[in-house]
Amino acid sequence: xxxxxxxxxxxxxxxxxxxxxxxxxxxxxxxxxxxxxxxxxxxxxxxxxxxxxxxxxxxxxxxxxxxxxxxxxxx
Numbered sequence: 001x002x003x004x005x006x007x008x009x010x011x012x013x014x015x016x017x018x019x020x021x022x023x024x025x026x027x028x029x030x031x032x033x034x035x036x037x038x039x040x041x042x043x044x045x046x047x048x049x050x051x052x053x054x055x056x057x058x059x060x061x062x063x064x065x066x067x068x069x070x071x072x073x074x075x
Contacts, residue, residue, distance in 0.1 A: 007044060025050055 006026040014020055023043045024031045030050035034040045042048035 009040070009044075023050075 008024040008026060009021060010023075011019055011021040018035075019037060019040070020033070020035045021040070022031055022033050023040065028050070032043055032048070032050045034043055039048065043050070
């Protein structure tokens with residue numbers, strides 16, 4: 001039985017109706033950009049690998065690393 005893969009696909013429309021975006025493999029967290037429908041198809045079918053590492057959002061990391069503020073900090 002084949003493994004079921006899940007993806008998050010972020011699609012952006014560029015000038016001239018060209019599609020581009022980012023595909024993320026949910027299980028591994030790896031991401032890969034695409035700049036055409038053919039590249040998107042290659043990523044989803046496995047003909048192109050996800051060579052890039054997962055993207056981490058700096059704002060989320062900063063928020064989790066910051067200590068909680070107290071009323072005393074506001075003074």
